[in-house]
Amino acid sequence: MFEKRRYSVLAAMGLAAGTAFACASAASAEQPTIALPAGSPFPESLTATSDGTLYAGSLTNGGVVRARPGSAEAEVWIKPGAFGTRSTFGVLADEANGLLWVCSNDASRLGAKGPSDVEGSFVKGFDLKTGEGRISVALPSSPAICNDMALGPDSSLYVSNTAQPQILRLPFGGSKMEVWVQDGRLKGGLDGLAFGADGYLYANTFISGELFRFEVKAGSVGAIEKIETPRPLKFPDGLKADGTGFLMVEGGGSLSRVTVEGGKATLTTIKEFAGPTGLARVEDLIWVSEGQIVNLVDPSKKGQTPKSFQFRAVKADR
Numbered sequence: 472m473f474e475k476r477r478y479s480v481l482a483a484m485g486l487a488a489g490t491a492f493a494c495a496s497a498a499s500a501e502q503p504t505i506a507l508p509a510g511s512p513f514p515e516s517l518t519a520t521s522d523g524t525l526y527a528g529s530l531t532n533g534g535v536v537r538a539r540p541g542s543a544e545a546e547v548w549i550k551p552g553a554f555g556t557r558s559t560f561g562v563l564a565d566e567a568n569g570l571l572w573v574c575s576n577d578a579s580r581l582g583a584k585g586p587s588d589v590e591g592s593f594v595k596g597f598d599l600k601t602g603e604g605r606i607s608v609a610l611p612s613s614p615a616i617c618n619d620m621a622l623g624p625d626s627s628l629y630v631s632n633t634a635q636p637q638i639l640r641l642p643f644g645g646s647k648m649e650v651w652v653q654d655g656r657l658k659g660g661l662d663g664l665a666f667g668a669d670g671y672l673y674a675n676t677f678i679s680g681e682l683f684r685f686e687v688k689a690g691s692v693g694a695i696e697k698i699e700t701p702r703p704l705k706f707p708d709g710l711k712a713d714g715t716g717f718l719m720v721e722g723g724g725s726l727s728r729v730t731v732e733g734g735k736a737t738l739t740t741i742k743e744f745a746g747p748t749g750l751a752r753v754e755d756l757i758w759v760s761e762g763q764i765v766n767l768v769d770p771s772k773k774g775q776t777p778k779s780f781q782f783r784a785v786k787a788d789r
Contacts, residue, residue: 510532534549571596636657
């Protein structure tokens, strides 16, 4: 059952990317772009440091690429398979602790073998200056897919487990992850995580297209509330706090601003992209990774890799 569900997650991502590609491609030429190396396709996430450097992994090939400010092409920074990594999903820059957090997964059952034979799901911490591996923590649950991460006010790392309705927590300085919350309402494929200005943790679910808010009480979870959205979310993915609200990409193509008031959210579309999977704001630009996951699951495109992968940017609306 789980194998089938995992396949449906990736298939849904692919179908969403295909739907958005046609409408996004015409406008993309007008947007600032950074090309990804040929050996680092299918970026699943995106993060940035305060100097504007961008980082992303590769769902199929692993490793981490880095794009310095002003560069036209990203470079391989962490080699595929380094420090026991495999397929690389979520990435998160933690400048306060000098780390780049990376989700590493055995995604072979999703059709992505990856660069190594390491089994399981891990959070890996790499030195932001040298790129050397410093921390490796296995997700305690099985099955598990480490998807996205967020740093809490207490510097703990919160991790979404897409394979189960779980959010995990790695206490600051700890070496063992704990199940922070497990709730059947979250079974729709937990994905993007972000802490809001109100101190609550927010999460979206990729398959069911929902948005949730979690009360954080001294490291423990309090009330869990589903946030009403004005329309069904189309495979929501990357979620980042921005001002008093959030920025979010959906696999259906949209980059939107999300504002939450009470138990309701408003969505304002900023731009459409081709199968977006992650985002990062750098000053007045919002950078988006176009994952184009459709080529991994569409039978008619089996074995075909898009000619190129990019980070594309759009001016922030505020």
